[in-house]
Amino acid sequence: MSRYITTRIVLLIxxxxxxxxxxxxxxxxxxxxxxxxxxxxxxxxxxATVRAAYGFDRPLHEQYLxxxxxxxxxxxxxxxxxxxxxxxLVVERLPATLQLSVVAIMxxxxxxxPIGLISALYQNxxxxxxxxxxxxxxxxxxxxxxxxxxxxxxxxxxxxLPISGTxxxxxxxxxxxxxxxxxxPTLTRLLRSSMIEVLRREYVVTARAxxxxxxxxxxRHALRNSLIPFVTILGLxxxxxxxxxxxxxxVFAWPGMGRLIYRSVQVRDLAVVQAGVFIFALIVMVANxxxxxxxALLDPRISYRDK
Amino acid sequence: MATLLGRSxxxxxxxxAxxxxxxxxxxxxxxxxxGAxxxxxxxxxVPVVADATAVPVPTTxxxxxxxxxxEAVATAVPEPTTxxxAEGGKTATIGMVELxxxxxxxxxxxxxxxxxxxxxxxxxxxxxxxxxxxTPWLAESYENTNSTTWxxxxxxxxxxxxxxxxxxxxxxxxxxxxxxxxxxxxxPQWTFIKEVTAVDPYTVDFVTAQPEPAMMSKISGTGCGxxxxxxxxxxxxxxxxxxxxxxxxxxxxxxxxDDYIKLVANANYWQGKxxxxxxxxxxxxxxxxxxxxxxAGDVDxxxxxxxxxxxxxxxxxxxxxxxxxxxxxxLLALRTAPSGGMLDWSGPTSDxxxxxxxxxxIDRKTLIELIDGLGIPTLSRITPPTLGxxxxxxxxxxxxxxxxxxxxLAKSSYKGETLTFHTSTAFLYQKEVAEAITxxxxxxxxKIDLQVMDVTSFREKVYFPNKNQEIYxxxxxxxxxxxxxxxxxxxxxxxxxSGWVNPEAEKLIAEAAVNMDPKARAAQYLRVQELINEENxxxxxxxxxxxxxxxDRLEFAMNPDNFLWMGFAKVK
Numbered sequence: 001m002s003r004y005i006t007t008r009i010v011l012l013i014x015x016x017x018x019x020x021x022x023x024x025x026x027x028x029x030x031x032x033x034x035x036x037x038x039x040x041x042x043x044x045x046x047x048a049t050v051r052a053a054y055g056f057d058r059p060l061h062e063q064y065l066x067x068x069x070x071x072x073x074x075x076x077x078x079x080x081x082x083x084x085x086x087x088x089l090v091v092e093r094l095p096a097t098l099q100l101s102v103v104a105i106m107x108x109x110x111x112x113x114p115i116g117l118i119s120a121l122y123q124n125x126x127x128x129x130x131x132x133x134x135x136x137x138x139x140x141x142x143x144x145x146x147x148x149x150x151x152x153x154x155x156x157x158x159x160x161l162p163i164s165g166t167x168x169x170x171x172x173x174x175x176x177x178x179x180x181x182x183x184x185p186t187l188t189r190l191l192r193s194s195m196i197e198v199l200r201r202e203y204v205v206t207a208r209a210x211x212x213x214x215x216x217x218x219x220r221h222a223l224r225n226s227l228i229p230f231v232t233i234l235g236l237x238x239x240x241x242x243x244x245x246x247x248x249x250x251v252f253a254w255p256g257m258g259r260l261i262y263r264s265v266q267v268r269d270l271a272v273v274q275a276g277v278f279i280f281a282l283i284v285m286v287a288n289x290x291x292x293x294x295x296a297l298l299d300p301r302i303s304y305r306d307k
Numbered sequence: 308m309a310t311l312l313g314r315s316x317x318x319x320x321x322x323x324a325x326x327x328x329x330x331x332x333x334x335x336x337x338x339x340x341x342g343a344x345x346x347x348x349x350x351x352x353v354p355v356v357a358d359a360t361a362v363p364v365p366t367t368x369x370x371x372x373x374x375x376x377x378e379a380v381a382t383a384v385p386e387p388t389t390x391x392x393a394e395g396g397k398t399a400t401i402g403m404v405e406l407x408x409x410x411x412x413x414x415x416x417x418x419x420x421x422x423x424x425x426x427x428x429x430x431x432x433x434x435x436x437x438x439x440x441x442t443p444w445l446a447e448s449y450e451n452t453n454s455t456t457w458x459x460x461x462x463x464x465x466x467x468x469x470x471x472x473x474x475x476x477x478x479x480x481x482x483x484x485x486x487x488x489x490x491x492x493x494x495p496q497w498t499f500i501k502e503v504t505a506v507d508p509y510t511v512d513f514v515t516a517q518p519e520p521a522m523m524s525k526i527s528g529t530g531c532g533x534x535x536x537x538x539x540x541x542x543x544x545x546x547x548x549x550x551x552x553x554x555x556x557x558x559x560x561x562x563x564x565d566d567y568i569k570l571v572a573n574a575n576y577w578q579g580k581x582x583x584x585x586x587x588x589x590x591x592x593x594x595x596x597x598x599x600x601x602x603a604g605d606v607d608x609x610x611x612x613x614x615x616x617x618x619x620x621x622x623x624x625x626x627x628x629x630x631x632x633x634x635x636x637x638l639l640a641l642r643t644a645p646s647g648g649m650l651d652w653s654g655p656t657s658d659x660x661x662x663x664x665x666x667x668x669i670d671r672k673t674l675i676e677l678i679d680g681l682g683i684p685t686l687s688r689i690t691p692p693t694l695g696x697x698x699x700x701x702x703x704x705x706x707x708x709x710x711x712x713x714x715x716l717a718k719s720s721y722k723g724e725t726l727t728f729h730t731s732t733a734f735l736y737q738k739e740v741a742e743a744i745t746x747x748x749x750x751x752x753x754k755i756d757l758q759v760m761d762v763t764s765f766r767e768k769v770y771f772p773n774k775n776q777e778i779y780x781x782x783x784x785x786x787x788x789x790x791x792x793x794x795x796x797x798x799x800x801x802x803x804x805s806g807w808v809n810p811e812a813e814k815l816i817a818e819a820a821v822n823m824d825p826k827a828r829a830a831q832y833l834r835v836q837e838l839i840n841e842e843n844x845x846x847x848x849x850x851x852x853x854x855x856x857x858x859d860r861l862e863f864a865m866n867p868d869n870f871l872w873m874g875f876a877k878v879k
Binding site for chain 2: 032034035037038042043044045046047049050053079081082083084089092093148151152155156159162163164165166250251252253255256259260263266267268
């Protein structure tokens with residue numbers, strides 16, 4: 001297993017290099033970072049001073065190679081906006097994003113598993129149609145809009161929940177629900193179709209013929225075998241979740257990485273974007289690795305043992 | 308109008324679409340880093356899923372007699388003496404678009420940062436924003452000992468939040484620190500200072516490179532807060548994270564990045580303890596969420612309430628909207644000659660007749676109706692109470708004469724070329740106003756290519772490569788309330804965006820920059836405004852208004868510079 005994990009980590013390195021190059025090109029082609037660092041009235045001399053102070057006067061390739069050289073030794077450079085090292089800025093916002101994402105996944109699972117199961121068990125019934133339509137609606141609603149609607153209902157009208165920022169668990173409810181509702185429909189639809197397929201398998205028919213209780217047949221035999229595609233998609237949803245977190249963090253003023261990266265993209269703060277994307281890449285990689293490793297738990301025929 | 312409002316709202320939300328697109332690309336690429344499928348086959352196929360009145364100024368000097376320090380500065384770093392946030396005290400929460408990037412005043416000059424800094428740090432001089440008069444603040448008095456030397460007598464008995472005494476060394480250290488570091492973002496703002504020296508423990512001399520009539524404006528402007536030197540030096544030496552220690556009405560308590568900054572009342576404030584015990588600045592970037600927070604009572608004050616939300620805020624129990632005037636003027640800048648990043652430019656606006664026609668084609672009354680009256684027409688960026696402002700230009704609609712505009716175009720060198728018109732979506736209604744102006748210009752026979760972009764793209768394409776073409780529109784402020792900054796881009800050597808050459812204006816601007824006689828200086832700027840209106844390198848539209856949403860429990864009057872200094876605010 002260690003060889004498998006090592007291989008996966010090694011494979012990430014060229015991906016990160018490619019990503020850093022794409023980022024650098026996109027950020028620099030997009031515009032001049034100095035434009036966001038000086039006043040509109042700034043004189044050419046002031047602009048030149050700022051440009052030189054941040055090293056933006058050097059050739060582009062030199063800037064890129066310097067940046068890569070630093071990253072190799074763990075130095076992602078300084079944020080031009082915060083005037084401090086970029087990585088700590090990202091790391092200190094990481095817990096907030098992880099907290100939001102984990103709770104969102106839990107909410108998504110709490111919605112997706114029962115709805116998916118019920119839809120599959122009562123296939124083509126009125127209940128199934130209603131739940132399917134609800135899932136489609138959930139998928140169709142943009143995070144931004146849904147977030148605002150939840151704020152107006154639960155924050156302004158009913159005043160049950162806080163609207164923005166951090167505090168206690170109640171501050172997490174609205175943003176995590178918004179994010180969770182975003183991914184639950186995909187998982188619901190997948191679980192439904194997967195369960196329908198598994199429920200038609202011979203071993204399920206056999207289990208039923210043996211007189212096993214329906215609950216045992218569904219949960220132990222059918223659901224477990226439906227979970228591999230479900231978990232695979234859940235892993236892939238992590239990248240989507242992080243993208244969604246950017247918007248949700250902005251709407252709910254949640255002080256996470258997504259908001260930081262979004263603002264940094266706006267002002268061409270390359271160091272912060274690079275550090276943030278590096279952490280995002282690690283999260284996505286770890287999530288997918290965990291998904292792959294979970295296959296062995298779900299299906300004893302899959303093994304990652306080193307030969 | 309409802310359609311316009313809706314469009315405007317959508318526009319603001321999607322104005323940063325390019326950034327979102329870029330982020331999406333990054334995240335899409337990230338998805339590719341997800342990893343390969345496991346080596347062992349899965350047993351089942353994995354389905355492919357597809358600011359109203361001036362800030363009150365104390366009438367009495369509150370500082371009692373306190374013995375002068377025997378030593379310039381203590382050597383030990385005093386511990387903060389301000390009590391931490393008192394639970395259950397009076398709290399006021401301000402909803403902000405964003406917080407500071409740094410609590411060190413010279414390193415962050417954004418408006419939001421200034422609002423927070425000015426509640427922690429005091430400056431030597433306070434500018435009454437309603438009258439543009441200057442009031443001694445941490446300085447008890449000041450005088451011009453010669454044309455380039457300003458002597459400040461400092462207030463005695465004032466202490467920093469950590470107990471350090473405020474004295475000449477604090478002032479010298481604060482300014483020398485900036486002047487020694489050209490990477491400080493506010494460094495260019497202070498380069499007019501040649502030297503800062505302590506004459507005695509409570510007297511400081513500022514020597515400027517040349518006579519500096521805008522000295523008081525500049526020294527009371529952004530980043531002017533005096534910092535505690537002993538703690539500052541110790542923090543620098545230890546490399547510890549910067550903690551702001553000033554003499555202001557509130558002391559720093561807590562900063563949760565991107566979430567909130569909490570300040571607590573300075574019980575020893577030299578003007579008396581503020582009424583607010585806990586002042587919280589909370590970052591809520593999305594305007595709809597900010598308004599919702601105000602309605603729900605989570606926030607007591609916010610600025611920039613969109614017009615479409617006014618009725619809702621006023622109808623809500625305990626909240627209301629108050630209009631206020633900003634110091635931001637919306638203007639059209641017309642390129643007159645090749646310069647900056649457009650050295651090979653030759654456009655129709657180089658002809659003064661075309662520029663005059665543009666000015667005559669604009670109906671400011673209609674524009675102000677379009678923006679629901681949220682503006683005062685002006686023909687100058689120098690507006691009251693700034694020195695040099697005049698009724699001749701302020702609150703004037705100017706001449707609107709499309710027929711004369713057509714005649715001028717017929718006489719001009721204009722041959723039907725397309726004029727490029729850049730604008731951003733930084734401010735409410737900016738796109739709608741640009742579209743209305745485009746229609747007005749087309750009506751007199753000009754061909755216009757309107758290019759609307761988000762504010763970052765606008766700055767990157769128009770400002771800093773100086774690749775503005777015939778017309779661009781922007782709203783520019785003057786929080787210094789001094790005329791120098793409003794005509795800076797017409798100075799010799801600063802014409803990268805306008806290219807406007809007028810020897811008389813250049814001479815007047817250069818003379819006014821060092822003229823210590825306010826009356827003569829005002830006359831010089833008045834003449835410059837006349838010249839601008841004659842030759843139209845700028846066509847001014849209106850001074851913008853904005854609105855703050857406020858909880859009824861908060862007693863606060865917006866300053867005309869729109870800075871949220873809360874030292875005298877009260878909570879019921």
